[in-house]
Amino acid sequence: MTERIVVVGAALLDGGRLLAARRSAPPDLAGRWELPGGKVEPGERPEAALVRELREELGVDAEPVERIPGEWPLRDAYVLHVWTARLRPGSAAPAPLEDHDELRWLAPAEIWDVPWLDQDVPAVRETLTRLTAGRAH
Numbered sequence: 001m002t003e004r005i006v007v008v009g010a011a012l013l014d015g016g017r018l019l020a021a022r023r024s025a026p027p028d029l030a031g032r033w034e035l036p037g038g039k040v041e042p043g044e045r046p047e048a049a050l051v052r053e054l055r056e057e058l059g060v061d062a063e064p065v066e067r068i069p070g071e072w073p074l075r076d077a078y079v080l081h082v083w084t085a086r087l088r089p090g091s092a093a094p095a096p097l098e099d100h101d102e103l104r105w106l107a108p109a110e111i112w113d114v115p116w117l118d119q120d121v122p123a124v125r126e127t128l129t130r131l132t133a134g135r136a137h
């Protein structure tokens with residue numbers, strides 16, 4: 001049986017806006033926007049992977065808030081799990097250090113202004129529902 005590998009994605013929220021990150025690689029994903037994150041390493045808790053990936057990719061100190069229910073298939077044996085997350089006090093502002101070439105903080109009315117990866121769309125839609133319901137900020 002093929003092993004299932006969880007990829008964690010962060011719906012990083014600040015001031016009622018969602019961070020979107022434009023991928024710079026690989027070529028078939030470059031130019032599309034995603035919830036930043038990456039693969040959970042063997043033995044690693046997914047929440048710890050989320051914090052690690054956000055530090056590596058964006059240079060931020062973040063904390064997971066809550067899991068968005070659901071999981072979405074990616075290529076091969078990967079599945080995407082998403083958490084809302086927020087910056088810890090004193091964190092640096094996010095910067096595109098690796099994997100991305102542009103970042104945007106999107107207000108609810110701007111969420112669909114960028115071409116998200118197809119597989120991220122359901123979680124982005126759910127995040128938007130929470131933002132507009134005032135359940136996340």
Ligand code: 523
Nearest residue numbers: 007008009034035036037038039074117119120
């Ligand atoms: N996705 C994806 N959406 C999404 C993420 C974070 C990842 O579709 N929000 C896909 C893209 C890749 C796979 O999941 O096919 C792994 O993501 P990647 O490359 O960001 O994971 P890393 O950073 O762990 O990968 P390495 O650079 O190989 O360490």
